[in-house]
Amino acid sequence: MTEIRLVGTAHVSQKSVEEVRSAIEEFQPDIVGVELDRGRFISLTQETAEPSVAEILKGGNFGQLLVQWVLTYIQQRIGAETGVKPGAEMIAAIEEAEAHQKPVALIDRDIRITLARFWGKMGIWEKIKLVGALIYSLVSVEGEKIDVDEFTDQDVVSAAMEEFRKFSPRGAQALIDERDAYLAHQVLMLTGRYERVLVVVGAGHIQGVQRYLDAPEMLPPLPTLTAGVKSLPWAKIIGAAVTLLFLLLIAAIAFSGVGIDVLLTALLYWIVINGVLSAVFALAAGGHPLSAATAFAVSWLTSLNPLLAAGWFAAIVEAKIRKPAIGDFRQIIAAETFSEMRRIPLFRVVLVAALTNVGSTLGTITYFLFIFPILGVDPMVVITDGFSNMLQMILGLF
Structure with missing residues (x-):
């Protein structure tokens, strides 16, 4: 029987980096699953080709692109305050796994699919509120002291997730619930081949992924988590x-x-x-x-x-x-x-x-x-x- 251990992290926390390294050292897994897709893995570990201006203009999703950039900026600013590069705990997991000569599995959904479903599922009012919140965040993140390590505490995380659901129910479904299910699918695929699986995911996914691992029959079919959002134009x-x-x-x-x-x-x-x-x-x-x-x-x-x-x-x-x-x-x-x-x-x-x-x-x-x-x-x-x-x-x- 496969033993699975989930490690919940904050993406800009030195404490999370240390916890990931310690968990791999102590648990000695046969494989390490990380909350990354191939695109984000490449962007974290090597130089990548940038999209051309023509490609960006042809895409036409200017609002969605701005939201993505602003979210990245806010995460970068928090990382600068804590002295930790966003995604450092995932890099630590990859480096530690390689040091122990263990394989790494990229278990997250393609970020392009996630963003498309996130944007596509939100209603007009949810999008307006999101833009307003992002504008506010651009101002408030400057100079504000943030205790990032709080966001690995499950009570704090649960409260934050509930607030986000109130703010954007359909957005939360695409960004959190669907990815919980996708991550659980990927973890279960590893259980048939490895005896000890360590999974490094954001703390906000711990409860959802564990719930599906405890009751796999509740998982939605995998194709429904990657299909395009069907909605009226x-x-x-x-x-x-x-x-x-x-x-x-x-x-x-x-x-x-x-x-x-x-x-x-x-x-x-x-x-x-x-x-x-x-x-x-x-x-x-x-x-x-x-x-x-x-x-x-x-x-x-x-x-x-x-x-x-x-x-x-x-x-x-x-x-x-x-x-x-x-x-x-x-x-x-x-x-x-x-x-x-x-x-x-x-x-x-x-x-x-x-x-x-x-x-x-x-x-x-x-x-x-x-x-x-x-x-x-x-x-x-x-x-x-x-x-x-x-x-x-x-x-x-x-």
Whole structure:
């Protein structure tokens, strides 16, 4: 029968590094499983090729990419405060296993799958709260004394996990519960080949993994933990709805009899409101005036096309001007302050893309909220008369 020992760690704790080394020395496992996937293992142990700017722009997941970078930055800052590099306990486990000539198993789910499922499962409100929390963390992490070793205490960990579940239930499911199950699957695969298995995972996974090891029949099928998130393409649906709503609004104004000047004003304000807010947010991201001008020029059109985004065009112009270089990606990960991060050309390009899209979205919402007060007409009269006149015209054709 295989003997399994779980070691819970904090990812930026010297105490965890020492505990991992001691556990391997004392337990003498036949294999050491570590909470890493191949990509993170390579990034921790050797130089890796960076994605090109073209690949990043083509991916288009600017918000998700920013969240990933900010989370990495926060972890780096905590690591700097404690003097321990993030992932040091995993490196210690690998080095200690190699010193004892024992194999190492990478038992975590691919980080790209985890992030995609994490982002895909969260609702819009959860994403907004997450961004707000990250912005707050960027400020509060500076100079704040954190006792990282507390996060290997199971009571503290359990309380933190419960708070995260309240904050983002679906995010917690992808980031914690699914990975508990995936890690347990991988550990159970090792039990048939080795008598003594030592597993090094974050303290937040200890209870979940142990629960599945005690009752393997409760494990969800492995393929369900790695498949893409199946959900309605809300961005495209909302984009199509905006396009339809705008066209119906313009048609109602055109057929209501309020005059061509009101119709032209409505069209003009669609361009101005979308353009101004997109440009303002591009500039707020530190974008070049030409990038802001591009955002202004295209946002009225991209807001009507669910397949396009103003941020893409602004980012292309920003990339031409800032000229991100090989090495920017690594500099972002290693940045010691958020101000330093913002000065890196690649980060600036992605930030401009993300915030321009936010500005364009707010422009569309603002337009529909305030267009009738701006025009000085009664919306019920315009809509009722407009559609009534359209219906009469259509009936007249037959």
